[in-house]
Amino acid sequence: MLRNPHNYVGKDVLKVDAQAKTTGEAIYPNDIYFDDMLYARVKRATHPHAYLKELDISKAEALDEVVTVITANDYPDLNNFGLIIKDQPVLIGIGEKMRFMGDALAIVVAETREAARKGRDLIECEVEELEVISDPIRAMEDDAPSVHKGDNILDNNNLDKNIVTNHKLKQGDVEKGFNKADLIVENEYTTQHIDQLPLQNEAGVAFYDESSEEIKLWVASQWIHDSQADIAQSLGIAKDKVRIIQPAIGGAFGKKEDISVHIHLALAALETKRPVKMAYSREESMIAQSKRHPIIIRMKTGVKNNGKLTAVQVEVIGDTGAYASSGPAVVHKGLFHCTGPYNVPNVEGESYTVYTNNTYGGAMRGFGALQMAFAYDSQMDIIAHKLGIDPLELRYKNAYDRGSKTATGQILNRSVNVKETLEEAKDMLKDKEGQQWKKEVKVYLQ
DSSP states (O other): OOOOGGGTTTSOOOOTTHHHHHHTOOOOGGGOOOTTOEEEEEEEOSSSSEEEEEEEOHHHHHSTTEEEEEOTTTOTTOOOBOSSSOOBOSSOOTTOEEOSTTOEEEEEEESSHHHHHHHHHHOEEEEEEOOOOOOHHHHTSTTSOOSSTTSOOOOOGGGGGTEEEEEEEEESOHHHHHHHOSEEEEEEEEOOOBOOOOSSOSEEEEEEETTTTEEEEEEOOSSHHHHHHHHHHHHTOOGGGEEEEOOOOOOOTTGGGSOSSHHHHHHHHHHHSSOEEEEOOHHHHHHHSOBBOOEEEEEEEEEOTTSOEEEEEEEEEEEEETSOTTHHHHHHHHHHTTTTTBOOSOEEEEEEEEEOSSOOBOOOTTTTHHHHHHHHHHHHHHHHHHHTOOHHHHHHHHBOOTTOBOTTSOBOOSOOOHHHHHHHHHHHTTSHHHHHHHHHHHHHHO
């Protein structure tokens, strides 16, 4: 049953957890403590693309207060994890490949946080360095080394070129559309990695209940059931043997859809039979966990002298980093948003989700749509400047109405308020500050 929006929009609405958060009563993962609790830290990759040749944990094991050091050798049957494609290893073993600086080599479990940190820093490794692929364009070249080739991750003929997924979009006839255009504007746009930076870093506590043979985790997750399933399949146990108790999340914005401390905590609890806590530093969070995808957008737009759009052609190349995470969904959704809220009769596009050795890209508010907005609205500003049309009027002339058809063929029959929004913006631009803003935009475009 749909709720009446007039009961909520513009009204004071009680936020159910507001009191607990403002008084400090809310319990976040890093607030949880148990008696006899241990602490864990992860030794991570020393090179973004290399084979692990040797891993020396002897100094860490000899350190006072270090209880155990867990490596892939201790759990050789672990399965890869991942949101869409199970391509991310829990621990990198000898002879296996590091693919980005966040890859885990070992888990150090100790009586204190400081001992766990010291133990981690005492671990030494020897690697065989490979070419680092930081540019998705380089990753797609024929002679580029493959980040995942030979891993049997995908039945995909393009994997030699590091292309995870490829999508296409077509409506109408772009060649005819460009022939009808009086002006064609063609540009390339690039966006960068962006960290979600939630206030609460990734953290949690795990405990193995020997009586029920359950692994209990107090850890924040945006997709709690998917996290449960991924932990279970990675450890090779039944889902009902993994129980996640959700504390207050502490912010996420997409970053906590992915597995972080979950499986490493579970292993530490299984190994020691004691409660174990793990909390990332901000640095570790930024190295090891997902980012908003950097995307290269090559866009060609045709338009009549009267400002009516005739065609859009676009190529979208998304850097999903070392692992897929939600990249296949994010990048192709970006492609599907290539015309923005504007009517374009002829559209053609193709997207590529590409592996590199960068920190992997995952969910962040907007799922590819925000990167694309930077491209299509930059095009609109440039077109307006070249045709001498007010940028707002150009947008209004092409904006969706109820009944408009999107580039994917969807007919819009509700919540189509682009023109109303533009009208509100126009009213705001009438004041002095608005006039100054318009002057600044004009100078920028010149």
